[in-house]
Amino acid sequence: MMNQMKTRIGIYGYGNLGRGVEAAICHTSDMELAAVFTRRDPSSVAIQSPGVPIVMTSELLNWKDRIDVLILCGGSATDLPGQTPACVKDFNVIDSFDTHARIPEHFANVDTMAKVGKHVGIISVGWDPGLFSLARVYSNAVLPTGKDYTFWGKGLSQGHSDAVRRIIGVKDARQYTIPVESALASVRNGEQPELTTRQKHTREVFVVAEEGADKNLIEQEIKTMPNYFDEYDTTVHFISEEELARDHAGMGHGGFVFRSGTTGMKNEMHHIIELNLKLDSNPQFTSSVLVAYARAAKRLYDEGRCGAYTVLDIPPAYLCEQSGDELRAHLL
């Protein structure tokens, strides 16, 4: 990428994901952080990159000519459904929208506005949706006869932790989703098991109770909570606030995607494709995927394309700093 302008990235929203994007940019040589946009008072926001402007989101449109790709680092529940369509009118954008059931609607909204503004919007980027979706699509295409399995964890679930925190008498909580080893082994062994929700994952909860709270009652309420816990085997541990801070600050995660399929005129041959992620930091890894797709967004835009895209629409080479020649010589 010598003698070429770096791709100028804007970060929209500076939480764990925004901080991760900032760090991921430092691992590239063809991108630079142009500005961080925040809804907070910029003077109250401390970033890791000296000299980079911290700007109120209300100033965003003044940066149209100084940002190549805007990476939206808000949440899927309330931020992204409005922000991505609004921003894609004026910027190329990337988001990590991960509410699977609402992806078609979000895609349509982003596509409409992207075409109005002639920009590129790549949605649902991360590891699931994201790298896990790629694994599902490639392996379904290659093995059309077969079964898919996705396991998550071991990892912290933010949504489930929040649900436990809403129980009366709970001061703080962390919930881990854990794949069942025997289920993983059965899939890996080619047995193509039918697995219930309970057979795939267990849940482990660490709770700091308010003083004097009824721990038995809290445990019962967790274990019977509809949708969140009632279909799972759940273990509840009561710990101190200090233990929670000391032992449960990490944001590691991961998971497994399997395709177990057959080929041959009589389905006589069996094959297993497994993708497996072990992540020390869920937000930092997600951010690294976002930054790779920012490179692709710039390239699509430079080719004159516009509209909504997902990871399924983008050639793998578009994510790379290296040229096609370099990729064919060294990574193919």
Add this chain to the structure above:
Amino acid sequence: MMNQMKTRIGIYGYGNLGRGVEAAICHTSDMELAAVFTRRDPSSVAIQSPGVPIVMTSELLNWKDRIDVLILCGGSATDLPGQTPACVKDFNVIDSFDTHARIPEHFANVDTMAKVGKHVGIISVGWDPGLFSLARVYSNAVLPTGKDYTFWGKGLSQGHSDAVRRIIGVKDARQYTIPVESALASVRNGEQPELTTRQKHTREVFVVAEEGADKNLIEQEIKTMPNYFDEYDTTVHFISEEELARDHAGMGHGGFVFRSGTTGMKNEMHHIIELNLKLDSNPQFTSSVLVAYARAAKRLYDEGRCGAYTVLDIPPAYLCEQSGDELRAHLL
């Protein structure tokens, strides 16, 4: 794919790979086998699909209007370097060219002729190169700071088996490449080891000796063979012709691709991406990948594109029967 013409596939060369392509087409609903082309006497070739024409390769050009994509099922050493550029002038083609060092040259030759004939040629399709290349490229893009590891096996190596068969006194032989478990464990554990050739794979050879041959001499000759065996720990077993036929007819294979990388301003977080294949039949699985990319070739051609492509240049959705809407709703 209702109310739509099926994509008409031609198979060029009917060995293990050609038979695999024929079977893989039966696992799709949008493709059909139009003809099998062979250099042998067609009356001596028995295929699995009743009614499909078996045609001499000399007749190929008469099929220009009856074939959408020609899948070349020859070998990389002597067949494909000539066949792929020759055929892509008149047909969209897919090949599984797997001599990594010669890919840039093959790509250039195919690209030139594809552009002359305005057709699409997708080269080096399979699992390595192929799915393993995709894993390397995606994971390098996402984790630019890190190390790559590729392990093959356990699986039969045709090239090494052939090398052993050329030794005087050897009647027949099979060679298996086996990844070293402790090396796999170290990589999976995030240790980022520096591994020598010897530390990554062992080799196991099953030999049928000619009557009266000097087995010690054969074993020495195998273990010291330059390039093929001298850098590996090799175990040699002498077995009977019957045992070889009974226990070593399988063509299973597989392997592992890892990216072990770090993120964060201080590389403080570590992540591991692992792709793992377990294949009952190397040629059938490779064929299944070829057929998925035949779908992509047709689509690229219908869009008016031409030239040489590899798996790195093709959007994952192009491999799928399903529409973009269906993929976003169900697999993303």
